[in-house]
Amino acid sequence: MIDMKEVTMVIAGIGGYGSTVLKFTLDKLEGWGVKLVGAVDPAWEKAPCWPALEAMGVPHFDSLEEFYKDHKADLAMLCTPIQFHEEHAILAMRNGSDVLCEKPIAATLPQAEHMAQVAQETGRNLHIGFQLSYVPSVLELKRDIMAGVFGAPIAFKTLTCWPRNSDYYARPWCARLKKNGQYVLDSIAMNACAHYMHVLYFLLGSTMETSAQPEWLEGILCRANDIETFDTAALRIRAAGAELDFMATHTCHEKVDPQIVLTFEKAVIKIAETREEDAIHAVFHDGTVKNYGAVRTDFYNKIPYCSDVVRGLKKPICTVETATPHLKTINAITQHIPVVNLPGCKNENQVTVVEGLQECLQEAFAAGKMPWELTDRFGAPTRVELKNYTWEDKL
Numbered sequence: 001m002i003d004m005k006e007v008t009m010v011i012a013g014i015g016g017y018g019s020t021v022l023k024f025t026l027d028k029l030e031g032w033g034v035k036l037v038g039a040v041d042p043a044w045e046k047a048p049c050w051p052a053l054e055a056m057g058v059p060h061f062d063s064l065e066e067f068y069k070d071h072k073a074d075l076a077m078l079c080t081p082i083q084f085h086e087e088h089a090i091l092a093m094r095n096g097s098d099v100l101c102e103k104p105i106a107a108t109l110p111q112a113e114h115m116a117q118v119a120q121e122t123g124r125n126l127h128i129g130f131q132l133s134y135v136p137s138v139l140e141l142k143r144d145i146m147a148g149v150f151g152a153p154i155a156f157k158t159l160t161c162w163p164r165n166s167d168y169y170a171r172p173w174c175a176r177l178k179k180n181g182q183y184v185l186d187s188i189a190m191n192a193c194a195h196y197m198h199v200l201y202f203l204l205g206s207t208m209e210t211s212a213q214p215e216w217l218e219g220i221l222c223r224a225n226d227i228e229t230f231d232t233a234a235l236r237i238r239a240a241g242a243e244l245d246f247m248a249t250h251t252c253h254e255k256v257d258p259q260i261v262l263t264f265e266k267a268v269i270k271i272a273e274t275r276e277e278d279a280i281h282a283v284f285h286d287g288t289v290k291n292y293g294a295v296r297t298d299f300y301n302k303i304p305y306c307s308d309v310v311r312g313l314k315k316p317i318c319t320v321e322t323a324t325p326h327l328k329t330i331n332a333i334t335q336h337i338p339v340v341n342l343p344g345c346k347n348e349n350q351v352t353v354v355e356g357l358q359e360c361l362q363e364a365f366a367a368g369k370m371p372w373e374l375t376d377r378f379g380a381p382t383r384v385e386l387k388n389y390t391w392e393d394k395l
């Protein structure tokens with residue numbers, strides 16, 4: 001192993017995604033020069049990863065405050081629910097840690113601004129964990145986009161059909177606008193499919209560390225589950241001179257993993273990050289193909305990347321600024337697009353399915369259209385101006 005400074009890391013929120021991260025990275029941490037110095041969770045003993053952490057001698061703490069009483073960490077990875085991101089990120093930075101905060105940044109734009117302000121005051125690095133922004137193949141693709149290899153962007157589109165059942169929606173903060181008086185704004189676009197919106201903005205940023213800014217959008221939001229937010233979203237966003245079509249549903253019968261297609265003047269690019277296909281290909285109109293390599297394989301690259309930032313070897317690549325177009329979009333649609341209630345039926349897996357909805361989204365995606373261009377069944381789209389959008393604290 002190359003001699004490198006050991007980076008100490010504390011992880012908060014180990015029961016859900018935190019356990020997944022640790023399952024795939026515990027055996028890699030040493031090679032990355034990262035030492036796990038604490039696991040924080042009020043329910044640590046129930047976390048699937050706890051036996052492995054216990055076997056490694058990682059100490060547990062009920063809260064981040066308790067950890068920082070007698071401990072320090074170079075990096076704090078936050079996998080806690082959205083409503084705690086602001087509080088936990090600020091606490092960690094004020095205690096001297098750089099922060100890798102799971103996506104989304106937080107629930108609202110003012111919270112994100114507060115976090116960025118504390119990062120500046122404390123001189124700490126505050127990274128947002130949208131993993132696609134740390135994947136080498138995605139970064140190489142972005143370099144080529146910025147260098148004009150493909151010409152101007154024309155239309156980007158993404159569709160995800162991920163059935164989610166009643167167990168998913170039974171989780172305490174899932175699909176809530178607020179929880180215990182704190183904003184959450186959790187939804188399919190804020191949480192499970194957030195990556196596929198963020199990556200469209202990220203790839204159109206004018207520098208490696210920035211994202212394109214949305215100008216306006218039109219869209220529909222629907223719900224068939226008994227929830228406060230929405231379980232289907234279809235948004236056509238205008239940004240950086242291109243059309244970005246984002247579609248995602250949890251009320252579908254068949255799992256269809258994220259599809260991402262980017263059309264430029266000179267090429268069409270497909271990003272696949274599933275178990276079956278893990279690759280980025282650019283096909284130029286003259287038939288030439290450029291392959292960029294795997295995506296999913298490098299999902300946890302965010303940990304060594306942020307550790308290299310601690311070592312002064314790399315610059316932050318996904319900051320609050322980079323991730324803000326996603327949060328701005330979520331805040332704006334949550335406030336300005338009415339949610340259409342759709343009739344759904346529970347299938348044998350306890351997934352509420354809206355008949356014909358998945359087929360409509362798939363047909364729209366294939367044709368480069370939006371659902372309202374094919375049918376009026378899901379209502380007419382609402383237009384939202386985003387250039388001067390600010391969050392209004394009145395939900």
Ligand SMILES: NC(=O)c1ccc[n+]([C@@H]2O[C@H](COP(=O)([O-])OP(=O)(O)OC[C@H]3O[C@@H](n4cnc5c(N)ncnc54)[C@H](O)[C@@H]3O)[C@@H](O)[C@H]2O)c1
Pocket residue numbers: 012013014015016017018040041042043047062063064078079080081082084102103104129130131171190191
């Ligand atoms: N990058 C990804 O692909 C990805 C995937 C899933 C979730 N996430 C993000 O991870 C975050 C957590 O989501 P989740 O699905 O794991 O949620 P979850 O509710 O399943 O798990 C959250 C964990 O945090 C713990 N927790 C609650 N309050 C805490 C506190 N004050 N201090 C420490 N721990 C606390 C809970 O006990 C639980 O173990 C969210 O921001 C979510 O968007 C990211």
